[in-house]
Amino acid sequence: MAMAKGGGEEAGSTPRRGRPRSIETTNAILESAYALMAATGLATTTIDAVARHSSVSKMTIYKWWPSREALLIDAFLHHAAQMLPLPPASSGSPAARTRRHAAAYAEALQGEFGKVQLAVISECISKTGSAGLFYARYLQFRRDALVEIIAAGQNDGSILADGPAGDLYDAIYGSLFYRYVFGITPITPGYARSLVDLILRPKG
Incomplete structure (x- = not known):
């Protein structure tokens, strides 16, 4: 939030013994879970509902995910990896790559993606007392990758x-998410690009 690590198991998932996961079945489960979250909300996105929607047994889902919250996060991660792919090195300077990704994130927040993200985080906090599970399974890898891009720009002098x-x-x-949660001015791709330039101070 899955395929964010280049097509392997979900970020943060624990390998389990037994038959290897079927990619087709895994995708069916994750896509069904996200579709249900987006269409009907988290309250009705139960393991039973995901099993019916994906035509996969509950036993298989419970075998592959340690909790409902982990499944919801991985479903979000799977969708985010497709909707907001991390910018490859070939796509421009570190500042340009960050600018492009931040703009895409700002645009995504305005649709169902933003609502689902907020709902999943809220669910984690209500069930576990913190958003740590969301960070471990979704945010950490993506944050680390973008921090590395910014650091590369500082090292090559293109980010001042x-x-x-x-x-x-x-x-x-943090600014984009804060403004989204509290409804502080419209968050547009143009605003996100300007924010990146204000904070990173790209050279030239």
Whole structure:
């Protein structure tokens, strides 16, 4: 939020013994879970509902995911990996790649993606007392990858902003999410691109 690590198991999932997962079956489960979350909300996205929608047995779902929350996060991760792929090195300078991704994220927040993300985070907090599970299974890998991009720009001199790359990432994406949650001015792709430039201070 799955295929974000290049087509392997979901981020943060624990390998289990037995028959290897079928990619087709895994995708059916994850896509069904996301479709249900987007269409009917989290309350009705139960393991029973996902099993019926995907035509996969509950036993298989419980075997592959340790909890309902883990399944919901991985379903979100799977969708996000397709909707918001991490920018490849061939797509421009570190600042341009960050700018492009932030703009896509801002646009995605305005649709069902934003609502589902907020609902999944809220579910994690209500069930476990923190958003740690969401961070471990979804955010950590994506955050690390974008922090690495920003750090590369600092190292090659194309990003002039000082300070830890992680703090710069948090300033960009934290601001976008904060404004989305509290409805502070419309979040547009143009605003996201301007925010990236304000924080990273790209050269030239």
